Amino acid sequence: MSISLSSYRRIVIKLGSSLLVDNNTGLKVSWLQSLLDDVVNLKQTGCDVLIVSSGAIALGRTVLKLPKGVLKLEEYQAAAATGQIVLASTFSSNLATRGVHSGQILLTYGDTEERRRYLNARATIGTLLEFDAIPIINENDTVATSEIRYGDNDRLAARVATMMSADLLILLSDIDGLYTAPPLQNPAAQLIENVREITPEIQAMAGDVGTELSRGGMITKISAARIASDNGTAMIITSGTRLNPLRALDEGVPNTMFHANGTPRSARKKWISGQLNTKGAIAIDDGAITALKNGKSLLPAGVVNLNGDFSRGDMVSITDKYGNELGQGVIAFDTENCKKIIGKRSTDIAKILGYAGRSEMIHRDDMILKDPSRPDNENA
Ligand code: GLU
Numbered sequence: 001m002s003i004s005l006s007s008y009r010r011i012v013i014k015l016g017s018s019l020l021v022d023n024n025t026g027l028k029v030s031w032l033q034s035l036l037d038d039v040v041n042l043k044q045t046g047c048d049v050l051i052v053s054s055g056a057i058a059l060g061r062t063v064l065k066l067p068k069g070v071l072k073l074e075e076y077q078a079a080a081a082t083g084q085i086v087l088a089s090t091f092s093s094n095l096a097t098r099g100v101h102s103g104q105i106l107l108t109y110g111d112t113e114e115r116r117r118y119l120n121a122r123a124t125i126g127t128l129l130e131f132d133a134i135p136i137i138n139e140n141d142t143v144a145t146s147e148i149r150y151g152d153n154d155r156l157a158a159r160v161a162t163m164m165s166a167d168l169l170i171l172l173s174d175i176d177g178l179y180t181a182p183p184l185q186n187p188a189a190q191l192i193e194n195v196r197e198i199t200p201e202i203q204a205m206a207g208d209v210g211t212e213l214s215r216g217g218m219i220t221k222i223s224a225a226r227i228a229s230d231n232g233t234a235m236i237i238t239s240g241t242r243l244n245p246l247r248a249l250d251e252g253v254p255n256t257m258f259h260a261n262g263t264p265r266s267a268r269k270k271w272i273s274g275q276l277n278t279k280g281a282i283a284i285d286d287g288a289i290t291a292l293k294n295g296k297s298l299l300p301a302g303v304v305n306l307n308g309d310f311s312r313g314d315m316v317s318i319t320d321k322y323g324n325e326l327g328q329g330v331i332a333f334d335t336e337n338c339k340k341i342i343g344k345r346s347t348d349i350a351k352i353l354g355y356a357g358r359s360e361m362i363h364r365d366d367m368i369l370k371d372p373s374r375p376d377n378e379n380a
Helices: 029-044 056-063 073-096 109-113 115-130 153-163 200-205 218-230 245-251 264-274 286-293 335-341 346-353
Strands: 010-015 048-053 102-107 134-139 168-173 234-239 255-258 280-284 303-308 315-319 325-330 367-369
Touching: 010 029, 010 153, 029 048, 029 073, 029 245, 048 073, 048 115, 048 153, 056 073, 073 102, 073 134, 102 109, 102 115, 109 115, 109 153, 115 134, 115 153, 134 153, 153 168, 153 218, 168 218, 168 245, 200 218, 218 234, 218 255, 234 245, 264 325, 264 367, 280 286, 286 325, 286 367, 303 335, 335 346
Parallel strands: 010 048, 010 168, 048 134, 102 134, 168 234, 280 315
Antiparallel strands: 234 255, 280 303, 315 325, 325 367
16 A cells, blocks of 8 residues: 655654664665655655664674674673664764754663653754754663663654654564564465554464564564554554665555554543643633633743642643642643742743743643633543
8 A cells, every 4th residue: 555655744764673784794875875865855845754773783793793693781782882873973974965964862761761851852852853853763772771671673663753743653674564474484474454453363463573683573563553553653564675665655565554543642632631640730820721722832921829749741730720620731840940930921931940941831732621612622
């Protein structure tokens, strides 16, 4: 089925190690260049593109001429350090010659799973996109240890996609998609083109088709699909082994599409409304109530009072000045800083706090209101 990539707003593309690295000759530069041609074309249609690139360990092993087989943890980490620097510089220089900036982001598990670090990672990647640069992301394999790492970039890419509210995640792999049975062992296996729900049958089809160079087989891809679709992100698995693999998707090469449940925005609103524990409450004036009902963000100027002890990123309840609950949302400042800026204009925040934080106290996408008349109140 042909996929019109330019109809998506924000796409995360995950590249498997075996596409990027030949374990005898190293980086597959002409393949990478054909991919980057496609990426730049896609970007020119107005779509944000993020790349999650594997290949650091595989490339490092080749550069350092390490033996095949299992290595010690510190040897994997040294290989990742060596491979990553080559990988990043290759992306950077090849995008620069195409007139596009890039930025390297190395994440550990805690950066996507701990609220505070998640917010920081999201803000940095979001700012790179605002600067029109392409984030090149990998797990920080040089410091991540086995207990606290993803270990596979399929799930990492899915978390990045949901963190950044991408509407599509593409896993470029060495297999066309999900088959009814592992195709190498079973010639009658059929490709499944559309998955609308990840049922136990779908899960059972995963088998394990990982290759020597990559860690993620079909099992981690199904886990990635679950993370993505639950958060409103569609996901495609397709083979990237041909040149210009994104153009090929437009042209209709085989793939499996895992459809999203709702949109990233509706999934986020659902998540917010499902959070039962609030860490505090902020009371707002009538003007702010009207603004919120019209779909605006909550600014410090509209807040009249607050209580509780919360950190940036915590869930707080939003009330009127009499304490009647109106809704809840994710607060952008901690209690101490909130106290300093309530009632103040957003333009004064930097002067008061000594740094330029967000101008909203709760962003419109980070709140739900109980009042169903609010235009974007999808899940309240
Ligand atoms: N982060 C690993 C690397 O860059 C790859 C993990 C994977 O293959 O999914 O080498």
